[in-house]
Amino acid sequence: MAEVKLFGASLSPFSRRVEMALKVKGVEYEYIEENLAEKSSLLLEYNPVHKKVPVLVHNRKPIVESLVILEYIDETWKQNPIMPEDPYDRATARFWAKFIDDKCLPAFWQALWSKENEREKAKEEACHHLKTLENELNAKGTKFFGGGTIGLVDIAANFFGYWLAILQEAAEMDFVTKEEFPVFFDWIDEFSSCSAIKESLPAKDKMLAVFQSRFKASTWKY
Amino acid sequence: MAEVKLFGASLSPFSRRVEMALKVKGVEYEYIEENLAEKSSLLLEYNPVHKKVPVLVHNRKPIVESLVILEYIDETWKQNPIMPEDPYDRATARFWAKFIDDKCLPAFWQALWSKENEREKAKEEACHHLKTLENELNAKGTKFFGGGTIGLVDIAANFFGYWLAILQEAAEMDFVTKEEFPVFFDWIDEFSSCSAIKESLPAKDKMLAVFQSRFKASTWKY
Known part of the structure; x- marks a missing residue:
């Protein structure tokens, strides 16, 4: 084994x-x-x-x-740490990773997969959380949430770094735009050009096809 | 300050x-x-x-x-660690603490505060999760989830070590019994007799009065 x-x-x-x-x-x-x-x-x-x-x-x-x-x-494996050394910075990283799991991802799930009449409210909430996350990155002023290299929060946020754009395309939605989230879109560029990240992502065309068929098969209108 | x-x-x-x-x-x-x-x-x-x-x-x-x-x-503060040293044991502690927050506490909230017609199902689910937690302690064979001294999981589980009995009394419910959860009740005894724990808990009579009035004020029948 x-x-x-x-x-x-x-x-x-x-x-x-x-x-x-x-x-x-x-x-x-x-x-x-x-x-x-x-x-x-x-x-x-x-x-x-x-x-x-x-x-x-x-x-x-x-x-x-x-x-x-x-x-x-x-x-x-201690090489290339993804967690900071300082206890306060570690707590901050854990906080934002938890925020992504507890708030951001459920909100985006709702925004993408809810019924038409619930979708606008869900989109608003999802964007509110994403703005909170973007503000954090903006306040840090670094390339990544992890600083100069990717860390726990960047990895936790991979849905936003890759999946979201494909899901928006598949569902023909565009509620998260570069104009509204400029700092976040810069992060997406940096994130998705890291070799460790690129190698871990499924091919875009395959994903797009899968999600297009899922949205089409949904009983809700897209 | x-x-x-x-x-x-x-x-x-x-x-x-x-x-x-x-x-x-x-x-x-x-x-x-x-x-x-x-x-x-x-x-x-x-x-x-x-x-x-x-x-x-x-x-x-x-x-x-x-x-x-x-x-x-x-x-x-490194003295009296509440996390184990070994990375695998640390991961295990984090897993169970998260299980308490993600599964056990929401299930008990439902079991205690849901409408009469939803309560039986909620109780069953809550007991199922508590049994999972009890099985873990039983398999460890130690006094506490943290081993010989209290650790992260014990502290995370404080609701079960103190609050649950008072809430059951206030709501006149008794779905979590010593007969069904013998290992867990032994843990409650050990946990609640630690001085650091005892000093951190609100007085029972005050809690009981508060929760009795909350259950009485509920529009649902208890």
Whole structure:
């Protein structure tokens, strides 16, 4: 068995987080693509509580929950840290990563997938949270949330760095624009040009086709 | 200004988490009770994103989100660690603390505060999550989730160590019993007899009176 295995799904931004961190660290791993419609018995054994990807298996021991995995990776392989050293900066990074998971991602899910009559309100809320995140980056004045190099928050925000544009295109929506979020769009350019990031992302045309068909199959109008 | 200040609310188990950690560490602090119906301008300044307690202010810098604060406290004051040293054990502790926040607490909130016709299902789900947590403690075979001393998960679980019994009494419910959760009830005894914990908990009679009146004022039947 390989020392490091990752059970993931190619269209899961949470799985991509783990790949990004492993690539930033230069850790070799075996990737196992899970079929989410028919999960493997190994996945269920490794993550009996949530039965979800991603699961990182290191020396036969499973670690689950993407943000928990990211911190584990950073503590286990010290090179190219994705967490700051200072306790206050570490707390700040954890705060924003949690903000992305608790507020931003659910809001964007709603904005993209809710019924027509609920969509405008959901878009407004999603943009409000994204502006909060953009303001943080603007106040820091650095290229990345992690400073000069990508860190926990950048990796946690990968949905916004890549997926969002494709989902907007697939749904024929354009509520997040460069004009409204100039600092964030600069970040997207920087983020998506990092080699560890580029190598971890699914091909755009494949994603676009998948999501276009999902939006078309939706009973709600797009 | 004191070096360490805590903005909290006496009936918030999230605020109590921070007090417990500070007491375990022996860190002196000034406690400021917030009126949640009329939050202070300082609280809003320190936590503009969520506008919630608890907020820890250390050297004039605010830290928010209770689990983030606990890790900050552990990294800043090294004595009496509440996090394990080994990265895998650290990941495990973070996983269970997150499980408590994401699954257990919302489920118990539903079980206690939902309409009569939704209550049975909510109770079942809450007990299912609590059993998952109990199984983890049982498998560890230690006095506390933290091992021989209380750690992150014990502190995160303080709601179950103290509040739950009082809420059940106030609502005249008894769906979580010692017979069903023997390992968990042993943990409650150990947990609530630690001095750092006892000192951080609001008086039982005050809590009981507050919650009895809340349940009585509810439009749902208890």
